[in-house]
Amino acid sequence: xDTSEIKIPSNIDLADKDFGISGEIDLLIGCELxxxxxxxxxxxxxxxxWLFQEIVFGYIxxxxxxxxxxxxxxxxxxxxxxxxxxxxxxCGHFGKLKR
Numbered sequence: 610x611d612t613s614e615i616k617i618p619s620n621i622d623l624a625d626k627d628f629g630i631s632g633e634i635d636l637l638i639g640c641e642l643x644x645x646x647x648x649x650x651x652x653x654x655x656x657x658x659w660l661f662q663e664i665v666f667g668y669i670x671x672x673x674x675x676x677x678x679x680x681x682x683x684x685x686x687x688x689x690x691x692x693x694x695x696x697x698x699x700c701g702h703f704g705k706l707k708r
Contacts, residue, residue: 616655
């Protein structure tokens with residue numbers, strides 16, 4: 610993902626120090642825990658496309674880009690008892706899904 614269009618405010622620390630650089634998944638957080646991680650601070654970018662939401666690990670970036678409008682995205686739900694080999698396999702298939 611090209612993150613050059615995202616102007617990250619200098620006064621915030623991102624939860625992912627390598628934001629925008631493709632790499633391994635560090636952590637999957639289930640919805641039962643996600644909302645426990647949220648903090649009250651939010652910053653909106655001047656163009657209103659990006660929102661910087663504070664969580665306990667720092668800020669996350671959410672939003673959209675004109676470059677992705679013609680693509681579809683979906684979520685991934687997995688069983689919490691899944692082993693790491695199976696999880697890697699599931700995540701590998703997830704990236705290959707099409708409409």
